[in-house]
Amino acid sequence: MALMRRIACLLPNLAGGGQERVTLNLLRGLTQQGYETDLVLADLNGPYQDRISSQIRVINLRQPIENRALSTLQLTSPLVRYLRQEAPDILISHLVWTNECAVLANTLAGFPSRLMLWEQMPPTQPPTQLKITAMRSLYRWANAIVTPSQGVADYYGNLLNLSPLRITVIPNPVVDATLQQQAIAPLDHPWFAPDQPPVILGIGRLTPQKDFSTLIRAFAQLIAQQPARLMILGEGGKRQQLETLIQELNLTEFVSLPGFVANPYAYLSRAALFVLSSQREGLPTVLIEALACGCAVVSTDCPHGPRDILDNGRYGSLVPVGDVSALAEAMQTTLAQPLDREELQARSQDFEIHHISDRFIRLAQRIFI
Numbered sequence: 001m002a003l004m005r006r007i008a009c010l011l012p013n014l015a016g017g018g019q020e021r022v023t024l025n026l027l028r029g030l031t032q033q034g035y036e037t038d039l040v041l042a043d044l045n046g047p048y049q050d051r052i053s054s055q056i057r058v059i060n061l062r063q064p065i066e067n068r069a070l071s072t073l074q075l076t077s078p079l080v081r082y083l084r085q086e087a088p089d090i091l092i093s094h095l096v097w098t099n100e101c102a103v104l105a106n107t108l109a110g111f112p113s114r115l116m117l118w119e120q121m122p123p124t125q126p127p128t129q130l131k132i133t134a135m136r137s138l139y140r141w142a143n144a145i146v147t148p149s150q151g152v153a154d155y156y157g158n159l160l161n162l163s164p165l166r167i168t169v170i171p172n173p174v175v176d177a178t179l180q181q182q183a184i185a186p187l188d189h190p191w192f193a194p195d196q197p198p199v200i201l202g203i204g205r206l207t208p209q210k211d212f213s214t215l216i217r218a219f220a221q222l223i224a225q226q227p228a229r230l231m232i233l234g235e236g237g238k239r240q241q242l243e244t245l246i247q248e249l250n251l252t253e254f255v256s257l258p259g260f261v262a263n264p265y266a267y268l269s270r271a272a273l274f275v276l277s278s279q280r281e282g283l284p285t286v287l288i289e290a291l292a293c294g295c296a297v298v299s300t301d302c303p304h305g306p307r308d309i310l311d312n313g314r315y316g317s318l319v320p321v322g323d324v325s326a327l328a329e330a331m332q333t334t335l336a337q338p339l340d341r342e343e344l345q346a347r348s349q350d351f352e353i354h355h356i357s358d359r360f361i362r363l364a365q366r367i368f369i
Contacts, residue, residue: 004035004089004090004364004365004368005035005036005089006035006036006037006038006086006088006089006090007030007035007036007037007038007088007089007090007092007364008037008038008039008040008059008086008088008090008091008092008113009023009026009027009037009038009039009040009091009092009093009094010040010041010079010091010092010093010094010098010101010102011023011039011040011041011042011094011095011098012041012042012043012065012095012098013041013042013043013044013045013046013064013065014041014044014045014046014047014048014049014051014052015046015047015048016046016047016048016205016234016235016260017204017205018120018172018284018285018286019094019095019120020046020048021048021051021174021285022120022172022173022174022285023039023092023094024039024048024051024052024053025172025173025174025176025353026092026173026353026356026357026360027039027053027056028053028056028176028178028353029173029176029353029354029356029357029360030357030360030361031053031055031056032354032357033354033357033358033361035361036057037055037056037057038056038057038058038059038086038088039052039056039057039058039059040059040061040079040082040091041058041059041060041061042061042063042064042065042074042075042098043060043061043062043063043064043065044058044060044062045064047260047262050262059082059086061075061078061079061082062078063075063078072097072100072101072104075098075101075105076101076104076105076108079101079102079105080105080108080109083105083106083109083112083113084109084110084112087112087113088112088113089113089114089364089368090113090114090115090116090364090367090368091106091113091114091115091116092116092118092146092360093115093116093117093118094118094120095119095120096119096123096135099117099118099119099138099139099142100134100135100138102115102117103115103117103138103139103141103142104138106141107141114143114144114364114367114368115141115142115143115144116142116143116144116145116146116363116364116367117139117142117144117145117146118145118146118147119145119146119147119152119156119282120147120148120152120172120282120283121152121280121281121282121283121304121305122152122155122156122280122282122303122304124209127159132159132160135159135160136160136161139160139162143367144166144168144363144366144367145162145166145167145168146167146168146169146170146360146363147167147168147169147170147282148169148170148171148172148282148283148305149169149171149282149283149304149305149308150169150304150308151303151304151305151308152282152283152304152305153167153169155303155304168363170356170359170360170363171283171308171350171351171356172283172285172288172351172356173351173352173353173355173356173357173360174285174288174289174292174348174351174352174353174356175288175289175292175348175349175351175352175353176352176353176354179265179289179292179293180292182263182265182266183265183266183268183269183292183293184266184269185263185265185266186266187266187267187270189267191229191231191256192267192270196229197227197228197229198227198228198229198271198272198273198335199228199229199230199231199267199270199271199272199273200219200222200228200229200230200231200271200272200273200274200275200331200335201230201231201232201233201264201267201268201271201273201274201275201290201295202215202230202231202232202233202234202274202275202276202277203232203233203234203264203268203274203286204232204233204234204278204286205234205235205236206232206234206235206236206237206238206239206242206257207236207237207238208238208279209278209279209280210234210277210278210279211277211278211279211300211321211322212232212238212242212277213238213241213242213245214277214322214323214324214327215230215232215275215277215327216230216242216245216246216249216251216255217245217249217324218275218277218324218325218327218328218331219251219254219255219328219331220249220251221324221325221328222328222331222332223251223254225332226332226335228254228272228335229254229255229256230251230254230255230256231255231256231257231258231267231271232255232256232257233258233259233260233261233264233267234259234260235259235260239257242257243257264286264289265289265292265293268289268290268293268295269293269294269295271295272295272296272335272338273295273296273297273298273331273334273335273338274286274287274290274295274296274297274298275297275298275299275327275331276297276298276299276300276306277300277327278299278300278302278306278321279300279302279321279322280302280303280304281302281303281304281305281306282304282305283304283305283308283309284299284305284306284309287299287305287306287309287310287316288309288348288351289348290344291309291315291316291344291345291347291348292345292348292351293345294341294342294344294345295341295344296316296334296335296338296339296344297310297315297316297317297334297344298316298317298319298327298330298331298334299316299317299318299319300318300319300320300321300322300327301318301319301320301321302321306318309351311347315339315343315344315347316334316339316344317330317333317334
């Protein structure tokens with residue numbers, strides 16, 4: 001019987017988001033368990049390049065994606081060449097359009113690899129009927145489909161008319177010693193000096209999905225009751241609108257948008273509270289990272305993932321999406337009575353990288369046979 005040796009992961013790039021972090025975490029876990037690993041990128045760019053382990057081989061297909069409508073045609077040809085030349089035993093692909101490329105390329109290359117499609121969350125916009133038809137046609141060629149939460153599994157099962165047996169739920173790999181080391185790294189910022197007001201953190205791309213405007217409005221209600229500061233780490237297209245909102249609410253002295261930060265864990269380990277204000281998620285990596293840093297959390301009860309991570313509110317408050325007053329009240333209550341740090345950190349171990357990579361390996365072995 002042939003032995004599984006090489007596992008490849010396909011991503012568009014290394015933009016600073018959760019899907020890139022969990023892919024690098026998975027590759028690190030697979031490498032540490034003795035597998036040869038490839039990180040296949042449409043284009044080698046993005047702020048997470050320095051997080052790639054030296055044991056991971058990087059394949060740069062040199063296809064910067066500027067037009068999503070052309071991306072499938074643009075990426076498929078170089079991916080076919082890679083699959084024919086290298087023939088990894090398992091190819092794990094991420095994101096709907098990249099998954100479509102992976103199916104097409106693996107088919108055109110003559111099926112050299114077993115194919116695992118990893119879907120983090122439902123698409124931003126409801127897919128058209130034409131898109132649904134294309135996905136149903138292509139996804140049936142996958143050997144496995146993985147989602148990080150049952151809610152995401154249910155979504156894709158319904159969308160693609162798939163049996164529940166075709167979709168495997170495996171939480172994202174998030175926590176390891178590297179994260180803990182970064183959490184205790186020095187942080188020179190005046191807001192975290194002794195005797196300063198508590199700092200509330202938001203982290204993520206500045207996009208409508210993250211709904212930071214609701215967080216800012218809730219913070220405005222909170223600060224009317226007690227001293228506090230709000231810092232939102234991340235970059236994105238909504239920056240100007242958020243800055244305008246901060247000015248309109250007279251919060252410029254109390255709210256900071258410092259942009260992308262390479263080590264958010266140093267901030268999380270020192271913050272009084274982390275807030276996830278998202279309208280939707282798949283399994284929000286940053287919420288798990290906050291628990292791993294011992295930071296108290298409040299989250300919207302958005303689809304999908306926060307309820308799973310927080311065990312129905314046991315490890316942090318859940319509030320309705322977009323409810324400014326409920327979010328402000330939960331923030332105030334949690335600041336006054338935070339959960340024990342060690343209890344939060346113990347919960348985060350359910351998402352430990354080696355434990356999760358084991359589950360991916362077991363699935364890969366089943367489809368490789």
